[in-house]
Amino acid sequence: MSRLKTHLEPFAVRLRPHLKTAKSAEVARLVTDGQAGPLTVSTLREAEYFLEHGFSDLLYAVGIAPNKLEHVFDLRRRGAELSIVLDNIDMAGLVAAQCAERRDRLPVLIEIDVDDHRSGIKPQDPILAQVGRTLHEGGAMLAGVMAHAGSSYFSKGAVAFEDMAEQERSGAVAAAEALRGAGLPCPEVSVGSTPTALFSRDLAGVTEVRAGVFMFFDLVMVGIGACSLDDIAISVLASVVGHQPDKGWILIDAGWMAMSRDRGTARLSVDQGYGVVCDLGCNPIPDLIVIDANQEHGIIAHRSGTGPLPDLPIGTMVRILPNHACATAAQHDRYQVMNDGSIVSAIWPRIYGW
Numbered sequence: 465m466s467r468l469k470t471h472l473e474p475f476a477v478r479l480r481p482h483l484k485t486a487k488s489a490e491v492a493r494l495v496t497d498g499q500a501g502p503l504t505v506s507t508l509r510e511a512e513y514f515l516e517h518g519f520s521d522l523l524y525a526v527g528i529a530p531n532k533l534e535h536v537f538d539l540r541r542r543g544a545e546l547s548i549v550l551d552n553i554d555m556a557g558l559v560a561a562q563c564a565e566r567r568d569r570l571p572v573l574i575e576i577d578v579d580d581h582r583s584g585i586k587p588q589d590p591i592l593a594q595v596g597r598t599l600h601e602g603g604a605m606l607a608g609v610m611a612h613a614g615s616s617y618f619s620k621g622a623v624a625f626e627d628m629a630e631q632e633r634s635g636a637v638a639a640a641e642a643l644r645g646a647g648l649p650c651p652e653v654s655v656g657s658t659p660t661a662l663f664s665r666d667l668a669g670v671t672e673v674r675a676g677v678f679m680f681f682d683l684v685m686v687g688i689g690a691c692s693l694d695d696i697a698i699s700v701l702a703s704v705v706g707h708q709p710d711k712g713w714i715l716i717d718a719g720w721m722a723m724s725r726d727r728g729t730a731r732l733s734v735d736q737g738y739g740v741v742c743d744l745g746c747n748p749i750p751d752l753i754v755i756d757a758n759q760e761h762g763i764i765a766h767r768s769g770t771g772p773l774p775d776l777p778i779g780t781m782v783r784i785l786p787n788h789a790c791a792t793a794a795q796h797d798r799y800q801v802m803n804d805g806s807i808v809s810a811i812w813p814r815i816y817g818w
Contacts, residue, residue, distance in 0.1 A: 465495050468662055468678050475667040480504050480523060480654065482676030485790045488799065489517035490812040495679055504674045508535045509817035515544045523547045523654070525610065525674065527575065527583055528555060533562055540568060547571040549610055551584050556595045560602025571607035572599050573652060574643075578635030579628070581614035587639040593646040600648050608652025608671070609643070611636040616659040621689045625663035632660050637669035659690045682789040683740060687732035699746055699783035700739070700792060701800075702762065704776045714764040714776055718784060720757040724791035738762060739784035739792075744806050746783050749774055754784055 472479055481495045484506035492503060492514060501521035505511045511522050520543055528536070528548045539546050550556060550572060563570050574595055577584030585592045600606040613632035619625055632655050640650040655667075656674035667673070680698040681691045702718035720738070729736040738754035741764055751771055756763040762784070766773060776782070786792035793799075793814065801810040 465679055468658075468675060471662060471664075472667075472673055475664070475670075477667050477670050478502065478672035480656075480672045480674045481679070482506070482525065482656075482674050483510060483514065485676045485793060486679055486814065487513075487793070487816075488812050488814040489514065489519075490810070491679060491799075492517070492519060502672075504676070507818045508532060508539070509815065511539055511544060511546060513815045515539060515542065521545045523549075523573070523610075523674075525549055525612075527551055528559065530555070530558060533559065536570065537562070537566055537568060540570065545571075547573060547607055549573045549575045550595075551575040551577075553591060553595050553598060556598040556604075557602065560599050560604045562603075563605075564603030569603065569605040571605045573608050573610040573654060574599075574606075574639070576609050576611040576636050576639040578611045578632045579613050579615040582612075584611065585639070587635050587642060592639060592642055593648065596643045596646065596648045596650075606643070606649055608650050608654065609636055609639045610652075610654035610674075611639075612674070613655070613657050613660050616657045617684065617688065619659060619688060622663055625659040625690065626665050629660035629664040630666060632657075633664065633667060633670055640669065658685065659688065662690060677789050680789040680793070682792075683736045683785055683787045684728040684732070687729050687734060687736070693740070693748060693785070696746075696785050696789075698789050698793060698799075699742065699785050700796075702782055702784055704778055704780040704782070705761075706778070712765050712770065712773060714773060716754075716762040716764055716782065716784075717760060718754075718757075718762045719760045721759050722792075722795055723754065723757055723762065723784060723786060724788065724795055725757075726786075726788040726791040728787045735767075736785075736787060737767070739786050742783040742785060744781055744783060745804075746785070748785070749782070 480502045482504040501519045575584040616628040643650040658675045658678045661675040681695045702716040706715035741752040755765045799812040803809045
C-alpha cells in the first residue's frame, strides 16, 4: 500500500482507494491510515457497510441503474456523502428528475471512455455536454468526470503502463475541459486502475486517483509486470488430502470454491493454472501450480506435467497464490492476518452482496 501512496505524493492528488477487492473495514482503515475515507465501492451493499463503519465519503463507481436510486437516496439520508456515475442521457434525465423531486443534489460524475474497454462517453462526443447540462440544470450536482483504463490489464511492462496512464489522464482532462468549455462545472477529474496509478508520470488536471487490487496484488499483476511475486499479500491455505503418483498429481482440499474459476493468467506468457503453490511462509515451491480444480478439490502438479514433485505428505499445509485477488477473496468471508507466515494475529471479516 505504501508503494502507491509514495508514488502519488508528488502529484498532490487525492487517493480514493477502491474497496471492491478487500470489502473489509479493517483493510479500509489500514489503506486510509485510519481516516474516514474517501473510498470507492462497487456495490451499494459495500456503501452501506462502510457507512456503518464510519466511512461516509463514498463513490459508487458502477453505472447507476434505475432500481438502485431509492437505495442511493436512502444512504444519503442516513449520512452518506455518496456520489454516483452514469454515461447516458436517459439516466441523466431520470437522476436529475429524482434529485429535483427529493430536493437532494446528488453528486454525479460522468464516466468517460478513454480506451474502448467498457463503458463511458468519448471525450469528444457532443453527448457529453448534453448529459452534463441535463444533470446541472435538472436538479443534480454535476460533480465531474471519471475514467478507468481497464485495458491497462492487457498491457505489459512499465512503458506500456506509463503510456496507458497518460492516455487515461489526457482523455479525462479533455472531457473536463469540454464540459467547462460548454459553461458547465467540472470540479472533479477522477482516474485510476492499479497499473496506471502505479506508473503514472503526469497527473496534471487530475484531482483523485482510484485503484483497488494494489492492496493485495495477484498473479495477473505479476504476469503483466505491475508487481513481483513477493508483493502478493493474499493466499488460500489448503491441506494435502491425497496423491496420484501415476498421474503426477497431489490433491488438496481447495478447489474452485476456494480459488474461484478465474484463469486470468492463461492469456499471459506464463500460465499459472489456478494458482502458485507455496510453503506456509509463502515461498513458492519451484514449478508447482494448481493445474486443475473441481468444486472442493485442487490438483497440484509440476507445471511441465512431468517434472518431479516435492514430498508433501497427507496433512501438509500449503498456501496458494491466486490469479485474481478480487475473485478469490470473494469466495471467503474473512481474512486471517498472518505474522511470520504461521501465526494468526487477527481475523478481519469481509462482506458480500449487492
